Amino acid sequence: xxxxxxxxxxxxxxxxxxxxxxxxxxxxxxxxxxxxxxxxxxxxxxxxxxxxxxxxxxxxxxxxxxxxxxxxxxxxxxxxxxxxxxxxxxxxxxxxxxxxxxxxxxxxxxxxxxxxxxxxxxxxxxxxxxxxxxxxxxxxxxxxxxxxxxxxxxxxxxxxxxxxxxxxxxxxxxxxxxxxxxxxxxxxxxxxxxxxxxxxxxxxxxxxxxxxxxxxxxxxxxxxxxxxxxxxxxxxxxxxxxxxxxxxxxxxxxxxxxxxxxxxxxxxxxxxxxxxxxxxxxxxxxxxxxxxxxxxxxxxxxxx
Amino acid sequence: xxxxxxxxxxxxxxxxxxxxxxxxxxxxxxxxxxxxxxxxxxxxxxxxxxxxxxxxxxxxxxxxxxxxxxxxxxxxxxxxxxxxxxxxxxxxxxxxxxxxxxxxxxxxxxxxxxxxxxxxxxxxxxxxxxxxxxxxxxxxxxxxxxxxxxxxxxxxxxxxxxxxxxxxxxxxxxxxxxxxxxxxxxxxxxxxxxxxxxxxxxxxxxxxxxxxxxxxxxxxxxxxxxxxxxxxxxxxxxxx
Numbered sequence: 078x079x080x081x082x083x084x085x086x087x088x089x090x091x092x093x094x095x096x097x098x099x100x101x102x103x104x105x106x107x108x109x110x111x112x113x114x115x116x117x118x119x120x121x122x123x124x125x126x127x128x129x130x131x132x133x134x135x136x137x138x139x140x141x142x143x144x145x146x147x148x149x150x151x152x153x154x155x156x157x158x159x160x161x162x163x164x165x166x167x168x169x170x171x172x173x174x175x176x177x178x179x180x181x182x183x184x185x186x187x188x189x190x191x192x193x194x195x196x197x198x199x200x201x202x203x204x205x206x207x208x209x210x211x212x213x214x215x216x217x218x219x220x221x222x223x224x225x226x227x228x229x230x231x232x233x234x235x236x237x238x239x240x241x242x243x244x245x246x247x248x249x250x251x252x253x254x255x256x257x258x259x260x261x262x263x264x265x266x267x268x269x270x271x272x273x274x275x276x277x278x279x280x281x282x283x284x285x286x287x288x289x290x291x292x293x294x295x296x297x298x299x300x301x302x303x304x305x306x307x308x309x310x311x312x313x314x315x316x317x318x319x320x321x322x323x324x325x326x327x328x329x330x331x332x333x334x335x336x337x338x339x340x341x342x343x344x345x346x347x348x349x350x351x352x353x354x355x356x357x358x359x360x361x362x363x364x365x366x367x368x369x370x371x372x373x374x375x376x377x378x379x380x381x
Numbered sequence: 382x383x384x385x386x387x388x389x390x391x392x393x394x395x396x397x398x399x400x401x402x403x404x405x406x407x408x409x410x411x412x413x414x415x416x417x418x419x420x421x422x423x424x425x426x427x428x429x430x431x432x433x434x435x436x437x438x439x440x441x442x443x444x445x446x447x448x449x450x451x452x453x454x455x456x457x458x459x460x461x462x463x464x465x466x467x468x469x470x471x472x473x474x475x476x477x478x479x480x481x482x483x484x485x486x487x488x489x490x491x492x493x494x495x496x497x498x499x500x501x502x503x504x505x506x507x508x509x510x511x512x513x514x515x516x517x518x519x520x521x522x523x524x525x526x527x528x529x530x531x532x533x534x535x536x537x538x539x540x541x542x543x544x545x546x547x548x549x550x551x552x553x554x555x556x557x558x559x560x561x562x563x564x565x566x567x568x569x570x571x572x573x574x575x576x577x578x579x580x581x582x583x584x585x586x587x588x589x590x591x592x593x594x595x596x597x598x599x600x601x602x603x604x605x606x607x608x609x610x611x612x613x614x615x616x617x618x619x620x621x
Contacts, residue, residue, distance in 0.1 A: 116513035159477040161517050162525035162551075188452065189526055208452065211425045215453025232567035233425065240426030261594075262423075265396075265474050266564040269481045274496035274505070281502035283495050288508035290487040294496040297483050299564055299587075299594070302580055 081320050083346055084251065085339055086332035087152070088129060090140035097148040099340050100347045104145055105153040105184060107131035107332055108138055108171060117164070118290065121270040123171075124155040125207065125263075128272050130333030135174060142178035151181035155332075157205035160187035169193050176200050184228070186264070191223040201225045206253070209264035211237070213244030220245060228252070228328060232262055235315070235322045235374055242323025249325050253373060254312040255342045257330025260305035268299035311342075312373035313349035313358050319374075341365060387444075393420035395450050395472055396565045397591040399572060401431055408438040416444040421458075423451040423474065436461045448539065450474035459533040471530060473539040473562050477522035480561040482583035482596055484518055484544035519545040527551040542597065563587055563594040 082102035087093055096104060107124045109131035119127050132138050138154075145152035154175045156168055172183050172194050182201030183194060186208040194202065203226040204210060204219045210227050219227060226249040229238050233252075242250045259266065274294035277283070309330070312319065316327065327346065331339050345365055349358055362370040392407050394400030401422055411417060419439060424432050432454065439445040440461075446468035449455045455475065462469050491507040510518075523530060523538040530538070530553065537554035540547060542561035566577070566589075576589035587596045 116511050117517060118510065118514055122514070122517060159479065159522055160525065161520040161522060163513060163516050163520070165525065187522065187526075189529065209423060210453065211423050211451055212429055212453040213426070214424075214429075214457040215451060218452050218456040237426045260566070261564040262567050265562065267478060267480045267562050268564060269479075269483045269487075274498055274503075277495040277497050277502040281495055281497075283504035284501045286504045286506050287498070288506050290508065290510040290514075292491045292494045292505040292507050294494055294505065297481075299481075299582075302582065303577060 081254075081316050081324065081350060082326045083254070083329060083343060083350075084153070084326050085329045085343060086130070086334075087141060087145075088333065088336070089132070090137055090144050092336050093141060093144035093148055093150070093152075095336065095340070096343070097150060099343050101150065101343060103151045103153070103181075103326065104141075105155055105328075105332075106138075106141055107155045108133075108175075110134055113167070119272045120291075121158060122164070123158045123168070125157060125270060126155075126332040127270070128333060138175060138180075139178040142175065142180045145181065146179050151201070153182035153184050153201070153203060154180055155184045155205070156190070157184050157186045157207050160190065165189065165193060172197055172200075182225075188219075188222055191219075195223060198223075203228060203251070205264075206230050207264040209262065211241070213241060216241060216245045216248060220248060225249065226251060226326075229324070230262065230264060231258060231373070235318050238319070238324060239322040246323075250323055251326040251328045252312075252319055252322075252324045253330060254316065254319070254327035255329045255331075255346060255373075256309040256334075258310045258371075258373065260300045260303075266299065269297045271296050310371040310373040311345070311362060313346055313362070313370075314356075314372065315374050316346070316349050317352075387416055389416045389418040389444075389446060391418045391420065394422060394591055394593070395420050395448070395474055396422045396568075396593040397575075398422055398425070398428055398568050399591075401428055401435065405431065405434045405438060408435065408442075411442075413441050414443050416446070417442055418446045418448065420472070421447060421449045421454055424454045432457070439467065440465065444468075446470060448472045455533065455535070459535070462534050468536045469534050470556060471523055471535050471538040473541045473558060474565065475523075476538050476540060478541060478543050478562065479518040480541055480543040480596075481563070482544055482561070482585040486583050488515075488544070515545060516548070519543070520548040524548065524551045524553065527553050541595075560595040560597045563596050565594065566592040568592055 084103035085096055085101045087104045087106045107126050107130050176197040182203055184203045184205050186205040191202050202224045204224045206228040209230050228251040231253050271291050273296040329342055359370050393404050447458050448470040449458050450472035494505045495502055521540050537556050539556045541558045575592055579588040585596045586599045
């Protein structure tokens with residue numbers, strides 16, 4: 078049986094036990110509280126997800142960390158937004174709060190943060206795929222800065238992953254295995270990722286007024302303008318290959334998506350990991366999700 | 382302060398692997414007293430050997446500048462540069478910026494809109510972006526890394542166009558580009574099918590340069606949102 082572990086997004090403390098019972102091995106979450114929202118809005122500044130994808134107050138953060146510890150799972154907090162000088166102090170305070178609550182790790186992309194967070198060790202430091210670590214020198218760079226884990230970029234082929242991971246056998250490597258395939262190299266994408274809201278019809282009576290610099294309700298993802306998003310991809314058939322490429326943790330996307338979506342994804346991945354389905358996974362995918370599957374790591378890799 | 386814009390022979394491409402693959406043969410044909418600028422894309426594993434060849438050749442040049450676009454290659458070239466008369470530049474892909482021209486739209490008044498939020502109808506009313514957010518948008522990430530970058534021997538950082546006026550550069554030399562980074566399409570090794578079409582975004586032109594998606598201010602008014610936008614900031618001359 079494949080030994081790859083699965084890490085899943087959690088949107089609320091009440092989901093932790095359910096995810097554990099469904100077989101999640103680790104969790105990751107986001108955080109966006111009122112103070113941050115007041116200063117920076119609700120778009121992709123603290124991390125690359127908005128709105129419901131984030132826990133919204135210290136109480137929820139504390140509960141999530143506590144539930145994760147009770148369930149025997151490591152929970153990581155995502156602080157992988159683009160960092161400038163003005164927000165580092167607040168990011169450090171959030172990380173310290175997470176550590177005090179018993180959180181297991183931080184996911185980041187900015188190279189200044191590991192040193193600023195050295196005092197919250199032994200919390201794990203994971204380098205986000207937004208840092209675009211594509212070679213062994215990058216692995217060495219982040220290891221020197223204090224990172225424990227690296228999430229490999231989505232666009233690396235399995236052969237490229239193996240070349241990267243073999244340079245550091247003591248490092249833990251993650252790769253995406255379901256959902257959230259950005260058609261661009263998202264670590265280099267400068268497109269606005271704004272909060273999305275469905276328009277209310279003329280008959281709707283607003284219960285509140287909210288001030289914002291983007292009243293359109295649109296996300297303005299660049300890939301949408303190019304008509305690029307496609308059905309969520311899946312790496313269920315590739316779990317064994319990923320393991321042989323040095324990937325220890327399969328990351329499931331979908332921060333902000335309903336729990337039932339994430340649970341169905343997890344169920345399918347666990348089936349694949351158990352190898353009970355043989356080569357029947359595409360059929361099982363079609364029956365479960367109602368459309369053809371799309372491979373996260375097609376055979377032909379990136380030029381190199 | 383802008384980097385001294387010495388005339389250099391520019392080789393390579395910031396995101397296209399082919400630019401790196403072709404570089405050794407190009408370098409072989411160039412006289413060693415010609416100042417050169419090598420643009421290095423993110424170096425995936427099977428390009429690492431080519432990078433080493435390029436660095437070996439660049440070591441023979443009297444005046445070489447290397448622009449890198451991933452952290453690992455920055456680290457490698459930082460080591461290579463020690464004891465050499467060479468220039469190391471943090472490339473535009475590595476210097477994170479909120480460069481989307483849509484930000485200019487957010488800075489200008491917009492009409493109210495009623496939307497669904499958490500099951501309730503909420504009226505979104507425009508207010509200027511908070512000062513902290515504007516400061517975040519205006520500051521490239523490299524600026525707060527100035528100390529680390531100087532320790533690594535970085536001589537300058539590239540900044541592309543961005544929606545808001547650039548903040549003070551914290552003592553770093555800045556090479557200003559006359560276009561902005563929008564995104565990068567992962568290379569699939571299919572040069573014939575590389576790139577894509579051109580679009581307009583917030584009145585600006587968005588276009589592909591191989592697999593690198595760039596934006597620049599549209600020439601003349603095109604009537605699409607120009608009335609909403611503040612005037613484009615005028616900067617000093619810059620490198621393409």
